Amino acid sequence: MTGSEGGGGHGPGPLTVLVTGGSGASGIAAARALSAAGHRVATVGSDPSRIRQAAEKAGDRVTPFTCDLAVLEQVRRLRDDVTAAFGTVDGVIHLVGGWRGAKGITDQTDDDWDFLERGAVTTLRNVSRVFFDDIAASATGRFAMVSSTSLAKPTAAVASYVAAKAAAEAWTLAVADGFRRAAEAGTGQAAASILVVKALVDDDLRRAHPERKFPGATDVADLAAAVVRLFGTPSTELNGARLLLAG
Template identity: 70%
Template sequence: MSGPQIHAGPNLAVLVTGGSGASGVAVARALHKAGHNVFTVGSHRDRIEAAAQEAGGVAPLTCDLAKFDDVRQLRNDVTAAAGRVDAVIHLVGGWRGANGIAEQSDEDWDFLHQGAVTTLRNVSRVFFEDIAASGHGRFAIVSSTAVEKPAAGVASYAAAKAAAETWTMAMADGFRKASEADGGGQAAAVVLVVKALVDDAMRRSHPERTFPGATDVEELAAAVVQLFNTPGDELNGTRLRLADQPAQGQYLDLEA
């Protein structure tokens, strides 16, 4: 990615949702090492506390992001501790597949819609104004290459991810309009695109697999940190495609 390095500096308050998983741990750890004040969120207290301990130096919070009122309370908790929220890295999702269109079940659709869309809508509506007001506001989700060429077996998954991408791009338009209204904010909404995510535990569990095209969670974490070192007007409304990339979190391309 081209452009000047703006180095946002320490003590930006960053919320990592979906923090109990391997990607949440990697992203929270990398943001903390970059000097940010990180809050990591999960739905299960024991798991998120363990994940926060593994990440090191981050604060664990418990919230059901599918419930709007709970997300509003989450904002109260974070702002009470940090004074503000500068960014949200939204890593909540899930995966379900089937053998074809006819076998896309209502149960799978409800699960995927709640994980990919409902939580996104709640979190973005609650934190939008905080992020828009920040000098280095960032909102990012992780999406899938399945959106680009959806297959019948993952119709529900691809549709939910496509809806999440559309919502995030609408957020980008909101940030753009907020910037025009106040004379030049730096908030940006971004979609990070992967084929799949992989971590060391998955490799150990499946030594027979090579995970072709998968993005390591550490590469995802490096890409997230880089979001804060790139001007918001370059990032806002873009798809950063991490799939099939070389190591070190380098971007393959940047799609508007």
């Protein structure tokens, strides 16, 4: 697929959606569901081989790109590459994060914090800054991240994790305010949303741990279906919303 096939959802035709964290189970599921819904999908990972294999699993309309999203200059080059191939994007589904835990407050390590801050916060900041104007200009612009129900009642064992997720949520809500101001100025109808889960589960995880029941977990296929619904739901219902996905 080349850029000659369309310029994204700023005009007629299918939308162009960027899925970050595309090598993981949730990224593959989201890319597959968006592709099945008729959208052009650019999926992003940091490992060239893994993201190519993931894109093949997700479907023919899914194109892989390699980028370290924690490096701003690489994200800027990613935008140039995606725009050259498909035109400007209409949406970004941000599925990069990671998890680290501990026993309590005193053993929360700096290494774990650096990992979580880089994965959950820095990548989101970079992607949202670089792609903000494109999404804001789209008639169906969407930005979404995945967060955790644990933010409602943080525990000592996951202090670093919930703090990083809280920062990512706050940034996303600020993006939502930016989209609101753009819409009031007559630019697009974009929305930024937070998809909230207790945990995510997929078939491979179930096979690897047949003894576990995964209570309250959301299947990645259900997350993917929620992602697709974002593009068919009015922005006024989504912008700044925390959407709880029941397990």
